Amino acid sequence: MKSTDLGTLLRNFFEQHLVAQRGLSAHTVLAYRDSWKLLLQFASRRHRKPCVTLTLADLKADTVRGFLDYLERERRSATATRNCRLAAVHAFFQYAAQTDPRYLAYCQSVLTVPFKRHTQHVPEYLERQEVLQIFAQINCQTAVGRRDDGLLRMLYNTGMRAQELVSLDVNHLRFTRPYHVRILGKGRKERTCPLWTETVQAIKAYLAARTVHPADAVPLFVNARGQRLSRFGLRHIITHRVAEAAKVCPSLFTRKVTPHTWRHTTAMHLLQSHVDLNMIRSWLGHASIETTNTYVEIDLEMKRKTLRAAEKLLPVQSGRKGSWQEDDQLMAWLSKL
Numbered sequence: 001m002k003s004t005d006l007g008t009l010l011r012n013f014f015e016q017h018l019v020a021q022r023g024l025s026a027h028t029v030l031a032y033r034d035s036w037k038l039l040l041q042f043a044s045r046r047h048r049k050p051c052v053t054l055t056l057a058d059l060k061a062d063t064v065r066g067f068l069d070y071l072e073r074e075r076r077s078a079t080a081t082r083n084c085r086l087a088a089v090h091a092f093f094q095y096a097a098q099t100d101p102r103y104l105a106y107c108q109s110v111l112t113v114p115f116k117r118h119t120q121h122v123p124e125y126l127e128r129q130e131v132l133q134i135f136a137q138i139n140c141q142t143a144v145g146r147r148d149d150g151l152l153r154m155l156y157n158t159g160m161r162a163q164e165l166v167s168l169d170v171n172h173l174r175f176t177r178p179y180h181v182r183i184l185g186k187g188r189k190e191r192t193c194p195l196w197t198e199t200v201q202a203i204k205a206y207l208a209a210r211t212v213h214p215a216d217a218v219p220l221f222v223n224a225r226g227q228r229l230s231r232f233g234l235r236h237i238i239t240h241r242v243a244e245a246a247k248v249c250p251s252l253f254t255r256k257v258t259p260h261t262w263r264h265t266t267a268m269h270l271l272q273s274h275v276d277l278n279m280i281r282s283w284l285g286h287a288s289i290e291t292t293n294t295y296v297e298i299d300l301e302m303k304r305k306t307l308r309a310a311e312k313l314l315p316v317q318s319g320r321k322g323s324w325q326e327d328d329q330l331m332a333w334l335s336k337l
Helices: 003-021 026-047 061-073 079-099 101-111 128-136 143-158 162-166 197-210 231-246 250-254 259-272 277-284 289-298 300-311 328-335
Strands: 180-184 190-194
Touching (some): 003 026, 003 079, 026 079, 061 079, 079 101, 128 143, 128 231, 128 250, 128 259, 143 162, 143 180, 143 231, 143 259, 162 259, 231 250, 231 259, 259 277, 277 289
Antiparallel strands (some): 180 190
């Protein structure tokens, strides 16, 4: 098997299969590219040969397993990251198997390499009072304040992902009733999300200072240099605004708030407002209702209300109060802690 075979396969995989045939986003293609750069560098060291002379036979299952161990032990990659790298490898070998039957045996061996189970962390979200305190500390009399206020309102209103937010152009918004925004989500699926009046007003104030027309196809949110805001810039803004609010809201000191935290917050607050699960799924752009069901599991307030309702179904023992919250001695003891 020639080394040119691997090079040709990889080039066609990225240029034709991923982009032209599957239509994956640039962000996904870059993630696949980074995974393959790491794998080729690892295989080159493992087999002690230049990267340009590697063949498909050098990328057998044992090499891929060694690569995954290298990611976890030496690069300290999380299990989720390790699985994402493996997904990129699997996608290529599935493509290679369909392209030429000569590669089938190699591909089958690599495709048996399993994904690794990992702990599913409970999504964190902000309480309503914490959200209000974050907005209260923003000075909307400044250009930066108007941008950050509009940005966080858009994030809280829609629950969109970081990449979805920074990819927005001004003409993706409808500034007349009914207000809404067009969002290009995962898998290049487009969805619309309604906008609150307060969100639209904040965006209008921000754009007016920039002298941008609502129909202009220009980035909605820009950095200090006037360039499209990046995901890293968005994370920096959120970190800064949360730190400012933490001065008056101490509970924020214990929180690690990311753009995705705002997404979880939107989902939880919609759920707590008794919005239908299917509507929340559509609102957030979830591919499956099972993803949306996760928020039901973590809503402690709803669980507490359910527990209270269940208490009423049980017979109360004589001399015993129905709820621990009504036990004065217990509450007094807790207050002294």
